[in-house]
Structures are given as C-alpha cells and as structure tokens.
Amino acid sequence: xxxxxxxxxxxxxxxxxxxxxxxxxxxxxxxxxxxxxxxxxxxxxxxxxxxxxxxxxxxxxxxxxxxxxxxxxxxxxxxxxxxxxxxxxxxxxxxxxxxxxxxxxxxxxxxxxxxxxxxxxxxxxxxxxxxxxxxxxxxxxxxxxxxxxxxxxxxxxxxxxxxxxxxxxxxxxxxxxxxxxxxxxxxxxxxxxxxxxxxxxxxxxxxxxxxxxxxxxxxxxx
Ligand code: DC
Numbered sequence: 174x175x176x177x178x179x180x181x182x183x184x185x186x187x188x189x190x191x192x193x194x195x196x197x198x199x200x201x202x203x204x205x206x207x208x209x210x211x212x213x214x215x216x217x218x219x220x221x222x223x224x225x226x227x228x229x230x231x232x233x234x235x236x237x238x239x240x241x242x243x244x245x246x247x248x249x250x251x252x253x254x255x256x257x258x259x260x261x262x263x264x265x266x267x268x269x270x271x272x273x274x275x276x277x278x279x280x281x282x283x284x285x286x287x288x289x290x291x292x293x294x295x296x297x298x299x300x301x302x303x304x305x306x307x308x309x310x311x312x313x314x315x316x317x318x319x320x321x322x323x324x325x326x327x328x329x330x331x332x333x334x335x336x337x338x339x340x341x342x343x344x345x346x347x348x349x350x351x352x353x354x355x356x357x358x359x360x361x362x363x364x365x366x367x368x369x370x371x372x373x374x375x376x377x378x379x380x381x382x383x384x385x386x387x388x389x390x391x392x393x394x395x
Contacts, residue, residue: 175291175292175294175295175296176201176295176312177291177296177298177308177310177311177312177313178195178199178201178296178297178311178312178313178314178390179298179299179307179308179314179315179366179369180192180297180298180299180300180303180314180315180317180386181299181300181301181302181303181304181305181314181315181316181317181363181366182299182301182315182316182317182363183318183348183351183352183356183363184267184271184324184348184351184355185319185324185327185328185348186317186318186319186324186374187327187374187379187382188207188299188300189205189207189299190379191317191374191379191382191383192205192297192298192299194383195297195386195390196246197246198383198387199295199297200295201294201295201296201297202243202290202294202295202297203246203248203298203299204241204248204287204290204291204297204299205248205299206283206287206298206299206300206301206303207270207299207300208248208250208258208261209241209283209286209287210270210273210274210279210283211261211262211266211267211270212250212252212257212261213234213237213239213270213273213274213279213282213283214266214269214270214272214273214274215252215257215261215266215269216233216236216252216253217230217233217237217273218265218266218269220233220236224269224273227276230273230278230279231276234276234278234279234282236253237252237253238252238253238254239252239282239283239286241286241290264347268347268351271354271355272354274301274355275354275358275360277360280360280361284302284306284307287300287303287308288307288308291307291308298311301355301361301362301363302362304316304365304366304368304369305361305366306361309366312393313370313389313390313393314366314368315369315370315372315386315389316365316366316369316370316371316372317372317374317382318372318373318374319374319375320375321345321348321352322345323374323375324348325341325344325345325348326341328348329341329344332344370389372385372386
C-alpha cells in the first residue's frame with residue numbers, strides 16, 4: 174500500500190517549501206494541490222468568468238482538463254495540455270483560486286484526481302482538506318500554521334526579492350480574507366484533522382520545521 178503524508182494549513186505557512194524538502198529527503202512524490210485549484214482558477218480567468226457566477230463556473234468545469242506531470246521531481250501542472258505552472262503563483266490567481274474552490278463541482282473534480290495520484294505512489298500532499306477529506310487514512314497528518322504577521326512578512330520578502338511591488342498591510346489583509354474564506358466555506362473547509370499534529374512555524378526556521386516533521390514521521394513509522 175502507498176504511504177501518504179498529509180500537510181494542511183493556511184496560505185503562506187510554508188507548506189509547499191517544507192513538503193518539497195520532505196519529499197526529497199524521504200523519496201516521496203510531492204503533490205501540490207493548491208496548484209490544481211490555481212490551474213482551474215487560471216482557466217476561469219482566461220474565460221472571463223466572474224468568481225460569483227456559479228452557473229458559468231459549473232458549466233466551465235468540464236472544459237478544464239487539469240493534469241500533473243513530474244519533470245526532474247518538480248510538479249508541472251497542465252491545463253488542457255499546456256504547461257501553465259509559471260503563471261499560477263500570482264496574487265490574482267491565488268485569490269481567484271480561494272474564491273472558486275468553494276464550488277463543489279471544482280472540488281469533486283480535483284479531489285478525485287488527488288485520490289488517484291495518492292494510490293499510485295508514496296506521496297506528500299499539501300493543501301487545505303487533505304487530512305480531513307482527500308486522504309482521511311493518511312499515515313501522517315500535519316497541520317502547519319504561522320501567525321498572519323509572519324506569513325505576510327514572508328510573502329512580502331518573497332515579492333521584494335523578485336523585484337516586484339509589495340505592500341505589507343495589503344498582503345496581511347489578503348491573507349486574513351483568504352483564511353476566512355478557506356476556513357468558513359461549506360464544503361471541506363480548512364481545519365486541523367482530529368489526528369493531525371499541530372506545527373506552528375512562526376518562530377521556526379525552515380530547517381527546524383523540516384526536522385520537526387521528519388521526527389513525527391519517524392515516530393509514526395516506528
Ligand atoms: O495553497 P495555495 O495558496 O496554492 O491554494 C490556493 C487556494 O486553493 C486556497 O486559497 C484554497 C484552495 N485550495 C483548496 O481549497 N483546497 C486545497 N486542498 C488546496 C487549495
């Protein structure tokens with residue numbers, strides 16, 4: 174049976190950085206489910222569909238074929254056969270993904286794809302509902318979080334490093350809004366699974382978080 178590790182938590186908690194490092198260390202496949210919601214959102218934006226337009230979103234879901242490919246261990250997201258990975262990590266696409274991930278048609282489609290992937294390999298999957306909904310039987314479940322201030326500052330530094338314009342207060346506002354939406358939507362909202370271990374990375378370095386989670390994995394495996 175494939176071994177699964179689920180990492181959930183709010184936007185900007187460092188899930189993908191940490192999950193990628195863990196996957197490398199453990200020799201597992203990393204599955205970034207946020208990128209799948211982002212690819213769907215990218216499609217809706219391309220089609221000029223408004224996030225409130227439930228009818229248009231439901232009608233468009235079937236037209237978006239999202240698939241995953243791995244190149245040198247890195248996840249590539251294909252939308253209708255085209256590699257859109259490079260265009261997914263903008264604030265616009267992230268906010269649209271948070272808004273459109275509330276629609277059951279979007280979730281059912283992507284959860285099915287995620288469950289199929291987890292059956293074929295040992296995976297570390299990160300997202301919002303992995304431990305509670307996608308992989309309820311995952312052997313290890315982590316809820317990775319950090320304060321809004323810490324998450325906003327990390328995102329700010331990331332943008333500044335890329336030479337992009339950044340407004341710390343606006344980023345913090347967006348994070349709060351996104352948290353609220355992700356935690357209060359009707360279908361599979363973000364929450365810590367009862368059997369997940371809480372890791373608060375506010376005052377931890379990336380290396381400390383990776384080593385803490387590796388410790389939890391080893392403990393579970395023993
Ligand atoms: O992790 P991320 O920022 O790339 O995710 C973008 C949005 O996608 C997030 O705000 C909510 C949604 N999402 C979700 O609903 N369920 C997941 N498993 C992953 C992401």
